Amino acid sequence: MSVIVKRARAAAALASDRTAEEYAPARYEARTITKSFGGANALTGASVTIEPGEIHTLVGENGAGKSTMLKVMAGIHPQDSGDLVLNGTHLRGLTPRTAIGHGIYLVPQEPSLMLTLSALENLFVGIIPRGSMAFSVDWKAMESSAGAYFQQVGLHIDPWAPASQLSIAEQQLLECARALAHRCNVIFFDEPTSPLTAREADVLFELMRRLRERNFTIAFISHRLEEVLAISDRITVLRDSRVVAHFDNPKQTSHRQLVEAMVGHEIAVRQRRQRDLSGAEAVLELKDLGAPDGAFADISFMARRGEVLGLAGLVGSGRTETAESVFGMRRASGTVLLAGKPYAHRSPSSSIESGLIYLPEDRGHNGVFANVEVVRNITAAFVPHLPKRGQLLHPRAEVEVAEKAARRTRVVAPSLDVPMKALSGGNQQRAMFARWLLAEPKVAIFDEPTRGVDVGAKVDIYGIIDTISDSGVAVVMISSELEELVLLCDRVLAIYEGRIVGEVTGDEITLERLGAMVVGGGASERD
Amino acid sequence: MSVVAETQHVVRRRRFDTDDRWMISLVVLLVAELLYFNFGISTFWGGGWGTSYSFLGYGESFLFTSMIALGVMFVIFTGDIDLSVGYMAAFAGIMMAEFHIGGMNIWIATVLSIALCAVIGLIQGLVITYFKLESLLVTLAGGFILNSAAVAWEGPVPPYGFPHSYDSALGSGDISGTIQIPNQLIVFAVLAVIATLVVHRTRFGRQLVLVGHNRQAAAYAGVRVSATRVKAFVLSATFSAVAGMCIAANYGTARDDLAPTLLLTAITCVVLGGVDIFGGGGRVPGVIIATFVMGWLAPGLLQDNVNDTWATLIAPGTLLLAALTIKGIVDRRQGVSFRAKTLARFGPGSPTSAHADAGDAPGTGAT
Numbered sequence: 001m002s003v004i005v006k007r008a009r010a011a012a013a014l015a016s017d018r019t020a021e022e023y024a025p026a027r028y029e030a031r032t033i034t035k036s037f038g039g040a041n042a043l044t045g046a047s048v049t050i051e052p053g054e055i056h057t058l059v060g061e062n063g064a065g066k067s068t069m070l071k072v073m074a075g076i077h078p079q080d081s082g083d084l085v086l087n088g089t090h091l092r093g094l095t096p097r098t099a100i101g102h103g104i105y106l107v108p109q110e111p112s113l114m115l116t117l118s119a120l121e122n123l124f125v126g127i128i129p130r131g132s133m134a135f136s137v138d139w140k141a142m143e144s145s146a147g148a149y150f151q152q153v154g155l156h157i158d159p160w161a162p163a164s165q166l167s168i169a170e171q172q173l174l175e176c177a178r179a180l181a182h183r184c185n186v187i188f189f190d191e192p193t194s195p196l197t198a199r200e201a202d203v204l205f206e207l208m209r210r211l212r213e214r215n216f217t218i219a220f221i222s223h224r225l226e227e228v229l230a231i232s233d234r235i236t237v238l239r240d241s242r243v244v245a246h247f248d249n250p251k252q253t254s255h256r257q258l259v260e261a262m263v264g265h266e267i268a269v270r271q272r273r274q275r276d277l278s279g280a281e282a283v284l285e286l287k288d289l290g291a292p293d294g295a296f297a298d299i300s301f302m303a304r305r306g307e308v309l310g311l312a313g314l315v316g317s318g319r320t321e322t323a324e325s326v327f328g329m330r331r332a333s334g335t336v337l338l339a340g341k342p343y344a345h346r347s348p349s350s351s352i353e354s355g356l357i358y359l360p361e362d363r364g365h366n367g368v369f370a371n372v373e374v375v376r377n378i379t380a381a382f383v384p385h386l387p388k389r390g391q392l393l394h395p396r397a398e399v400e401v402a403e404k405a406a407r408r409t410r411v412v413a414p415s416l417d418v419p420m421k422a423l424s425g426g427n428q429q430r431a432m433f434a435r436w437l438l439a440e441p442k443v444a445i446f447d448e449p450t451r452g453v454d455v456g457a458k459v460d461i462y463g464i465i466d467t468i469s470d471s472g473v474a475v476v477m478i479s480s481e482l483e484e485l486v487l488l489c490d491r492v493l494a495i496y497e498g499r500i501v502g503e504v505t506g507d508e509i510t511l512e513r514l515g516a517m518v519v520g521g522g523a524s525e526r527d
Numbered sequence: 528m529s530v531v532a533e534t535q536h537v538v539r540r541r542r543f544d545t546d547d548r549w550m551i552s553l554v555v556l557l558v559a560e561l562l563y564f565n566f567g568i569s570t571f572w573g574g575g576w577g578t579s580y581s582f583l584g585y586g587e588s589f590l591f592t593s594m595i596a597l598g599v600m601f602v603i604f605t606g607d608i609d610l611s612v613g614y615m616a617a618f619a620g621i622m623m624a625e626f627h628i629g630g631m632n633i634w635i636a637t638v639l640s641i642a643l644c645a646v647i648g649l650i651q652g653l654v655i656t657y658f659k660l661e662s663l664l665v666t667l668a669g670g671f672i673l674n675s676a677a678v679a680w681e682g683p684v685p686p687y688g689f690p691h692s693y694d695s696a697l698g699s700g701d702i703s704g705t706i707q708i709p710n711q712l713i714v715f716a717v718l719a720v721i722a723t724l725v726v727h728r729t730r731f732g733r734q735l736v737l738v739g740h741n742r743q744a745a746a747y748a749g750v751r752v753s754a755t756r757v758k759a760f761v762l763s764a765t766f767s768a769v770a771g772m773c774i775a776a777n778y779g780t781a782r783d784d785l786a787p788t789l790l791l792t793a794i795t796c797v798v799l800g801g802v803d804i805f806g807g808g809g810r811v812p813g814v815i816i817a818t819f820v821m822g823w824l825a826p827g828l829l830q831d832n833v834n835d836t837w838a839t840l841i842a843p844g845t846l847l848l849a850a851l852t853i854k855g856i857v858d859r860r861q862g863v864s865f866r867a868k869t870l871a872r873f874g875p876g877s878p879t880s881a882h883a884d885a886g887d888a889p890g891t892g893a894t
Contacts, residue, residue, distance in 0.1 A: 329747065349749040358747070366747045369740040371808060380737055380748040383730050392728040417544075435748070 025052030026087055026103060026186050026217045030073050033082035035065075042068040044241040045082070050186070053215045055208055057228050057250075060238035060262055061454030063424035066221045067109070069238070070188045073219075074106035075099035086186075100126075104186040105179035109194075111171035115164035119174055120146050122163050123181050149177040153207055169200035176207060186217040193222055194452055197314045197480070199519075205231050223452070224481075225255050237261040263455050273466070274506070277490055280304040282340070283474045284356070284443045286326065289334035295321040296498035299334070303443065303474040308465060310489035310509075311478045312518050318498035319478045320361050323445045327351050327358035339442065352381055355442035359432060359449055361478070363425075367432050370421040374413055377420045378402040378431055382438045405434035410460050426457025433464055444468065445476040450484060462488060482514045496520035545857060546810050549801040553816040560820060564827040583709060587699055587777055589822030590711040591616070591770040593815070595789055596796035597722045598766025600814050601759040603797050604726065606739045606806025607662035609760060611651065611670035612767040612793060613786035618673040619644045619771030620781035624686035633693050641768040647673070648764025652757030662760075670786075677783045687780035698776030711773055718766060723811040725762075735759060739806025795847050796821050801854070821846070 028050045035043040043065045050056045058066040071077045073084060075094035084091040086102055099105070113122045120142055121128070129138040146159045155173040157166060166174060172192055179187050189208070193201040208218055208231065222228050228235065229250050235258070237245040245261040247253045282302040289299040296318030303309045313319040325332035328346030336343045338354055351357070360366035369377055379386060379402050387397035402416055411430045413423055420428060429449065436444065446465070450458045465488055469475050479485050485492050492509050494502040494517035502517040504510075595612050602609040619640050626636035651669050655662045694700070701709040726732040734755045737745045746752045770789075775781045798804055799821065800814030821843055828838035 347751075348746060349751055352749040360747045365741075366743045369737060369744055369807075372737070372740050376733070376737070380745070380750075383733050383737075383748075383750070386730060386733070392724060393730065393733070395728075 024087060025215045027051055028073065028087075028104070028186050028217055029083075029085040030069065031083045031085060033069065033072055033079045033084075035068055035072055035077060035079050041241045043072065043079075046238065046241065046243045047082075048073075048219075048236050048243065050217050050219050051234075052185075052217045053212055054233040055212055055218045055220055055231055057220045057222065057232035057235045058238060059222070059225070059228055059235060059258065061424075061456060062426050062452070063454070064238040064262070065241045066238050067190050070106055070190055070219060070221065074104055074188055076106065097126075100182050100184060102186075103184045104188075105182060105184035106188040106190060107172060107175040107179065107192060109190045109192075111168065111175050113163040113166075113171055113174060116162055118160045118162055119157055119166065120159040122174060123149060123159075123178050125178070127182060149180050152180055153177045154203060167200075168195045169197075169203065172196075172204065173207070185215075186219075187211065188219045189221065191221045191223065191452075193224060193227060195315070197316075198515075199314075201227065223454075225258050229253060229255065229258070239264055259455055272487060273490075275306075275490055277304050277307045280306055283338070284326070284476070285335075285337035285340075286322075287335040287337070289322060289325060289332050289336070291318070291321055291325065291330065291332050291498070294498065296325075296495070299495075299500060301493055301500065301503075303476055305474055306469050306472045307491065308469045308475045308477060308489045310485040310492035311476060311495060312482060312485055312492050312514050313478075313495035314518055315480065317495045317518070319495045320447055321498075322495070323358060323447055323476065323478060327356065327445065329358075349384075352439050353384075355440060356445075357381070357436045357439050357441040357443070358445045359436055359447055361447040361451070363428060363432065363452070368420045368428050371419050374406070374411070374416040374418060374420055374423065374431055375399055375402040378405055378416075378434045379438065381435050401438065402434070405438050406431065408437060409433040409464055424454070426453040426460075429453045429457055430460060433461065437464070437468070441468075441473055443474045443476070445478070447478045448480065449477065450479070450481065458484075482511055482518070485509065485514060486511055494518050546801060546808065546813070549854070549857075550810055550813045550816065553800070553813055553820060557816055557820050557823075560823060560827065564823070564831070567831055583707065583712060584701075585823060585826045586709045586712050586715075588826060589792075589818070590709070590715045591773040591777070592789055592792045593715055593796065593818035593822060594718055594770035594773065595767050596793040596800075596814060596818050597718055597811075598763040598770070599790075599793050600722065600797045600800075600802055600811065601726070601735065601762040601766075602662070603794075603802050603804060604735050604739045604806060604809070605756050605759045606742065607655065607756060607759065608794075608804075609651075609666045609763045610663065610790060611666040611673060612763060613788070613790035614670040614673040614677070615644055615647065615764050615767040616771035616774060616789055617781070617783040617786045618647075618677040619768035620775035621677045621681050621686060621783065623772060624689070624775060624781040625680055627689065628686055633690060637772050641765060641772070644768035644771075645761050645765045648761045649757065651764070652760030655760070656753035656756050670790075674783065674786060681781065681783065685780050685782060689776060689779065694776045694779055696776065697773045698779070711777070714769070714773060718769065719811075719815050722766075723815070726811050731755070731758065736807055739803070740808070792821065792843070795843060799847055799850050 030046070030048045032045040032047055033043050034041070034045055046065060046069060048056070048058070048069060058069060060066050068077060072079045075096045075098060078094070084094060086104075091098075091102060094102075096106075114125065117125075123146055124142055129141045130136070131138040143159060150157065150159070153173045153176045155170060155177060157170060157174075163171060163174065176187065189204075192204055196204065205227070208220070211218060212233075220228075220232070232247075232250045235247040235250055235253070236243055237247070237258070239262060244264070247258070247261075281304065283305050285302040287300050290297040299318075299322050301309075311319045311323070321330060322332075324330045326336055326346070328348050328351050336346065338356060343354070343356075348358075364370075369380065372380075375398065379398055382401070387394045387401065389397075399416065406413075406416060409430045411423075411434060412427050413431075420431065423431065429452075433449075449461050449465070453461070462484070465475055465477065477485065477488060486509050489509060491503065491505045492514060493500050494504075494514065496518060497520065501520055504513055504517070595616060599609050599612045622643065623633070623636045623640040626639060627633045631639075647669070651666055654660065655665045696710055697714065698711070699709075701707045702713070724732075726735060734745070734750045735758075737748065737750055738752050738755045742752055745755075771781075774785065796818045797814050800809065800811075800817035802809030802814060824842055824846070825838045828842055829835065833842075
């Protein structure tokens with residue numbers, strides 16, 4: 001008898017749809033928060049108030065303190081000074097666990113799910129209902145109530161599927177469902193959209209809007225200013241660890257106003273370059289490249305000397321796989337011609353030797369050596385040519401080489417001897433460009449070169465691409481940000497589901513055109 | 528940050544980083560140890576600097592372990608592990624002894640055995656990288672095979688009877704002078720200098736360290752990841768084989784019973800020396816100092832009438848645990864947690880998981 005009662009109670013508790021309503025609408029205030037990491041101030045007297053029923057967006061360049069602010073408010077980092085006040089109550093000694101107890105949940109930048117466990121277990125981790133016997137789990141109660149949460153966030157998955165099988169977008173939605181299952185009504189999203197495609201981001205925004213209607217308290221971080229302006233009710237701008245501006249009416253705010261608040265000075269508006277490169281020789285040519293696993297097929301195109309060729313496509317469209325096959329990180333059938341000569345048996349080392357370089361998309365995993373000095377990060381692809389004295393490496397000469405490259409790409413660092421992880425995302429990417437410029441490329445493939453970098457670094461990176469293409473390097477640029485393809489490219493190819501579906505040149509390159517092409521429609525046929 | 532600041536950057540003189548501080552601590556520890564034994568035990572310095580009983584003479588009991596530590600260090604730098612080193616040393620000694628008993632000149636037998644062990648190391652490395660197996664398991668299996676082969680080869684009686692000149696040259700002999708320097712110390716010094724220069728001042732060494740820090744990123748930077756890892760296994764086997772020769776010469780017989788102790792002590796020295804067990808971080812001189820800290824600890828404590836078990840097992844274990852705890856705290860302060868490293872190494876998306884296959888794609892292989 002008691003077993004049945006217990007189970008029924010557990011099921012009822014789990015299935016209840018009283019998540020946000022269990023709490024009073026939450027007004028969450030962070031007052032003059034200061035936080036430093038090893039001497040460097042991440043936040044200096046920064047205050048933010050998030051009202052119930054609003055989507056409050058924090059923007060700023062990398063390292064401005066946005067993520068730190070949300071992490072302090074979610075109990076992940078303890079603040080050095082300042083107060084956290086939830087509905088008039090001071091929260092002291094907040095930890096992630098007690099934060100959830102107060103109804104505060106942070107959906108982190110990288111979903112922090114336990115990838116080998118099922119979606120179901122991830123959903124209820126920490127509040128798994130006990131079964132009838134000691135140490136047993138009430139799977140039935142979990143399963144019967146999970147559906148409600150999945151439905152609320154619009155997630156259609158098998159609850160028993162391991163989290164590793166979910167896409168990044170689904171993992172994020174699962175994180176949201178977890179927040180709901182834990183009865184949270186203050187939900188923070190730390191840069192959720194950077195790994196998402198436009199369509200997936202729309203799903204997430206739709207969910208955020210629904211939560212707003214239910215009077216949830218929502219904070220959001222993003223680098224994509226268009227979406228910030230579209231979804232936010234209020235915007236707080238951080239710069240150099242301080243709050244520098246508020247925008248209470250995003251609908252009346254322009255992209256430019258926002259950027260100028262972020263960087264602290266006026267910015268020049270970039271113009272498209274008009275160049276005719278139809279006569280230039282082809283330095284890279286792909287003929288019928290295909291992946292053994294079918295990630296892409298029949299890829300044929302060429303890139304001319306000095307040209308900036310865009311590869312537009314959704315995440316998973318096969319653009320990265322194509323680039324990695326050319327560079328030699330993956331096997332592929334078909335032919336690659338480099339400066340007119342067939343290039344078989346491709347490998348990264350021989351590619352670099354012959355002047356073909358590839359800037360990987362995932363900087364954190366495939367680009368930087370986080371614990372290695374900036375110098376050695378810059379020279380990492382240059383090791384076979386490092387200066388030697390006798391039989392041994394010449395460290396001082398190496399530093400000079402790295403310094404010169406760092407100056408070209410405007411790396412800002414306290415010293416080039418600090419570990420790479422001490423640099424902001426933008427400066428890490430500048431250092432990555434320094435690495436690849438050292439290789440003196442003839443063909444440069446840049447995969448999402450501006451992902452996760454601040455506005456200042458973006459401008460610098462565009463400048464580098466302009467400069468090297470003017471000096472005759474063929475640049476192949478892969479990007480999800482169609483705006484930058486429009487700004488930079490002489491020609492753009494669209495890849496959809498592993499095939500090239502369209503090509504536009506010069507003034508035909510418009511946002512509308514590219515937007516239609518990357519989802520497989522509205523393309524002009526290639527000649 | 529203003530525009531002006533964005534255009535400038537400074538390369539300041541290098542400050543002491545974590546690795547430097549770790550090495551300084553080790554030196555302090557070594558000096559403290561020697562001072563303690565100096566004042567605590569009248570016999571520790573023997574009859575003074577000039578006699579064969581000076582503290583340098585204790586080297587005979589641990590320098591071969593130090594050589595193995597230097598060898599396995601290469602592998603640990605790449606983020607792999609080599610559990611076969613102790614058995615490799617034992618096997619090398621028995622191989623040399625059997626060749627010698629079979630009539631071969633002992634020096635030719637020595638060189639040949641070291642070369643053959645290098646080949647065994649090469650095979651282990653190729654198996655690990657080509658089939659993408661965990662080095663821990665492959666070298667564990669390799670160690671078992673080498674041990675069985677050694678025991679089977681030597682028969683009931685371990686081979687012995689090397690020329691006196693050989694025992695003296697690689698074993699108990701020393702260079703007389705104001706200070707008597709054991710020959711083994713010379714051999715170790717040569718290996719130590721080679722190891723330091725190879726890791727810190729050659730292109731191969733740079734690639735070794737980069738592979739250890741982030742295998743994926745190294746592959747994308749054009750480092751031949753598999754080739755680098757295989758070379759580390761070859762070096763490990765070679766250094767172990769040299770140590771095996773010193774053991775045989777020192778005891779006058781090839782021994783197969785020392786292997787497990789050699790392995791564990793060697794790995795302890797590497798870790799105590801500050802090399803990151805997950806690969807990448809650390810300095811060779813740190814390992815060299817750590818081998819002396821460890822080496823003098825047991826004989827010193829034994830002289831101090833400390834119980835045998837304490838001196839040889841518990842004290843080194845405690846030292847290692849204390850060192851690791853301190854290192855863990857330092858790392859955490861720097862924002863690198865043990866958990867994060869474990870996840871990076873073994874978790875999803877790590878260099879060892881299936882996602883990382885691209886890192887060893889065609890051409891990045893050893894072939």
